[in-house]
Amino acid sequence: MKKRLSAIDVGTTKVCAIMADADEAGVRILGVGVVSSRGLQKGMVVNLNEARESIRKAVSMAEQTAGFKMASAIVNITGRHIHSANNRGVIAISRKDEVVKQADVNRALEVARNTAIPADRRLLHLLPLSYTVDGQEGVKSPVGMHGFKLEVETHMVTASATAVENLSKCIKGAGVEIDEMIFSPLACAEAVISADEMMDGIILADIGGGTTDIAVFKDGKPIHTSVLPVAGYQITHDISVGLGVSWELAEEIKLRYGSVMPVGDEGNDQMLSEGGHSFPQSQVSEIIRSRVEEMVRLALLEVPGEDYQNLLRGGMVLTGGSANLPGLAEMGQEVARLPVRIGAPPAMYGVSERLTDPAFTTSVGLIMWRAKSRTEIPVKPISGSSESGGGFFGLFKRK
Numbered sequence: 033m034k035k036r037l038s039a040i041d042v043g044t045t046k047v048c049a050i051m052a053d054a055d056e057a058g059v060r061i062l063g064v065g066v067v068s069s070r071g072l073q074k075g076m077v078v079n080l081n082e083a084r085e086s087i088r089k090a091v092s093m094a095e096q097t098a099g100f101k102m103a104s105a106i107v108n109i110t111g112r113h114i115h116s117a118n119n120r121g122v123i124a125i126s127r128k129d130e131v132v133k134q135a136d137v138n139r140a141l142e143v144a145r146n147t148a149i150p151a152d153r154r155l156l157h158l159l160p161l162s163y164t165v166d167g168q169e170g171v172k173s174p175v176g177m178h179g180f181k182l183e184v185e186t187h188m189v190t191a192s193a194t195a196v197e198n199l200s201k202c203i204k205g206a207g208v209e210i211d212e213m214i215f216s217p218l219a220c221a222e223a224v225i226s227a228d229e230m231m232d233g234i235i236l237a238d239i240g241g242g243t244t245d246i247a248v249f250k251d252g253k254p255i256h257t258s259v260l261p262v263a264g265y266q267i268t269h270d271i272s273v274g275l276g277v278s279w280e281l282a283e284e285i286k287l288r289y290g291s292v293m294p295v296g297d298e299g300n301d302q303m304l305s306e307g308g309h310s311f312p313q314s315q316v317s318e319i320i321r322s323r324v325e326e327m328v329r330l331a332l333l334e335v336p337g338e339d340y341q342n343l344l345r346g347g348m349v350l351t352g353g354s355a356n357l358p359g360l361a362e363m364g365q366e367v368a369r370l371p372v373r374i375g376a377p378p379a380m381y382g383v384s385e386r387l388t389d390p391a392f393t394t395s396v397g398l399i400m401w402r403a404k405s406r407t408e409i410p411v412k413p414i415s416g417s418s419e420s421g422g423g424f425f426g427l428f429k430r431k
Contacts, residue, residue: 033055034053034054034055035053035054035055035403036051036052036053036100037050037051037052037053037054037059037106037399037402037403038050038051038052038094038102038103038104038105038106038208038402039105039106039107039108039395039398039399039402040087040090040091040105040106040107040108040203040208040398041108041392041394041395041398042069042072042083042087042107042108042109042199042202042203043069043072043075043108043110043240043241043242043394044069044072044073044074044075044240044241044242044243044263044265045068045069045240045241045242045264045353046066046067046068046069046241046391047065047066047067047068047069047086047087047089047090048064048065048066048090048392048395049063049064049065049066049087049090049091049093049094049102049105050063050064050065050094050387050395050396050398050399051063051064051094051095051097051098051100051102052382052399052403054403058380058381059380059381059399059400059403060380060381060382061380061381061382061383061384061387061399062097062098062099062382062383063093063094063095063096063097063098063099063383064093064094064097064383064384064386064387065089065090065091065092065093065094065095065096065097066090066093066386067086067089067090067093068086069083069086069241070082070083070085070086071083071084071085071086071202072086072242073242074111074112074242074243074261074265075109075110075111075112075216075240075242075243075259076111076113076195076198077195077198077199077202080198080201080202080205083199083202084201084202084205084206087202087203087205087206087208088205088206088207091206091207091208097383102207102208103208103209104208104209104210104211105203105208105209105210105211106210106211106212106213106214106398106399106401106402107199107203107210107211107212107213107214107398108213108214108215108216108219108394108398109156109191109195109196109199109213109214109215109216110215110216110217110240110243110245110259111191111192111195111243111259112243112259112261113191113192113194113195114156114189114190114191114192114215114257114258114259115153115189115190115191116187116188116189116190116256116257116258117187117188118161118185118186118187118188118255119144119147119185119186119188120144120183120184120185120186121140121141121142121143121144121145121183121184121186122140122143122181122182122183123136123139123140123143123181123182124180124181124182125179125180125181125182130178130179130180131176131177131178132165132174132175132176132177132178132179132182133175134175136174136182137163137174137175137182137184140163140182140183140184141158141160141184141186144158144184144186144188145158145186145188147188149190151193152192152193152194153190153191153192153193154190154191154192154193154196155188155189155190156189156190156191156213156214156215157187157188157189157214157215157218158186158187158188159186159187159188159189159253159254160184160185160186161184161185161186161187161253161254161255162184162185162251162253163182163183163184163185164182164183164184164185165177165179165181165182165183166179166180166181167181187253187254187255187256187257189215189218189257191213191215196213199213200213211402212401212402214398214401215245215257216238216240216245216394217236217238217245217246217247217257218247218254218257218401219394219397219398219400219401220236220238220245220247220351220375220393220394220397221236221247221249221254221397222397222398222400222401222404223375223377223378223393223394223396223397223400224236224349224351224375224376224377224393224397225249225349225375227252228346229249229346229347229349230249230250230251230252230253230346231250231251231252231346232344232345232346233248233249233250233251233343233344233345233346234248234249234344234346234347234348234349235247235248235249235331235332235334235335235340235344235347235348235349236248236249236348236349236351236375237327237328237331237348237349237350237351237352238351238352238393238394239263239264239327239350239351239352239353239354239355240263240264240352240353240354240394241263241264241265241353242261242263242264242265243259243260243261243262243263244259244260244262244263244327244330244331244352245257245258245259245260245352246258246259246260246331246334248334248335248336248343248344249346250343255336256334256335256336258334260327260330260331260334262323262326262327262330263327263352263354264286264352264353264354266323267286267290267320267323267324267354268282268283268286269282270319270320270322270323271285271286271316271319271320274315274319275309275311275315275316275319276309277307277309278307281306281307281309284306284307285304285306285316286320288306289304289306289313289316290316290320290357290358291313291316291317291320291357291358291359292317292320292321292324292357292358292359292360292363293317293358293359293362293363294317294321295312295313295314295317301313301314304316320357321363324354324357324360324363325363325367328348328350328363328364328367328368329367331348332368340370341369341370344370346371347368347370347371347372347373348364348368348370348371348372348373349372349373349374349375350364350372350373350374350375350390351374351375351376351390351393352390352391352393352394353389353390353391355374355375355376355390356389356390356391360374361373361374374390375390375393376388376389376390376393377389377390377392377393377395377396377397378396380396
């Protein structure tokens with residue numbers, strides 16, 4: 033039996049709507065709509081009408097290809113308003129048999145959930161990290177174990193109530209109901225991080241247009257998530273200031289000539305010409321490299337603890353539109369002194385040719401999240417690549 037899946041990736045630079053179906057064989061993409069984003073800055077809605085119209089156009093394009101209406105969708109959310117913390121819930125097992133039941137696990141999670149959340153915040157995720165039974169730490173599944181006290185460690189993600197409501201208004205104003213709202217880097221992880229990498233310890237940096245979304249995983253679980261206010265927009269701004277050109281021309285220069293690879297000696301330096309301006313390739317590369325190095329260092333500062341190299345044995349994954357910069361993985365490895373690779377979504381069946389670009393990692397990750405959490409159907413990429421997602425979030429049935 034086929035299940036209908038829909039996702040809307042609302043970003044600072046683009047809105048991507050995806051419609052798909054799923055059965056025992058996996059997921060097939062039926063419709064894709066991509067439009068330039070308007071009315072958003074750094075992941076937050078700043079103009080309701082413009083944002084709603086961008087979403088409506090993307091949804092309409094996807095519907096035309098798929099041949100049916102998008103009634104509801106899973107939606108991403110990002111922005112500096114999102115906060116995360118690890119919380120603990122503790123309960124007593126009071127029954128005579130002193131055996132942990134699923135109801136006890138749910139009660140412990142509810143205690144963790146009831147940690148004071150201000151009225152102006154909304155809970156997005158409450159993800160169990162580990163359990164402790166009578167002091168025995170590292171328990172993966174406590175149900176059936178004997179004990180007097182059950183503790184659960186959780187990763188909690190909250191968002192500004194205002195930001196959530198404004199985004200919800202835009203989605204619903206475009207005629208689509210919201211199934212789930214997912215923090216962007218958690219969706220990204222579904223598409224580009226493997227279960228083994230999550231076990232070893234890895235950091236994901238999704239470099240978008242307005243923000244860089246961070247997720248750190250260890251022992252198969254997300255131990256930290258955050259949002260950095262620097263991304264592709266700042267790269268374009270630096271080029272604009274450094275070359276003395278308009279923002280629009282700087283964006284064109286970034287897309288056409290952008291690279292973080294060193295030029296080498298002066299003899300290899302090439303003079304470039306764009307929009308009536310001439311400039312050396314080395315100058316463009318130096319401007320971009322300086323900003324991207326800063327982004328990588330800022331991402332590493334988000335890793336809990338001081339010894340990030342020991343924690344992140346799986347290395348670092350860079351994705352998002354800015355991950356297309358030539359030489360980025362090599363430069364990241366030099367800065368981080370870790371294995372660094374570019375994360376791109378796995379190839380999927382259907383009308384999905386353009387979706388293998390790193391710019392669509394969140395979009396594809398949303399569909400993969402939806403497939404696993406709602407239908408419990410495996411997502412099988414065409415390539416069968418071991419780098420496709422599926423780790424932590426495929427282990428828990430989300431309701």
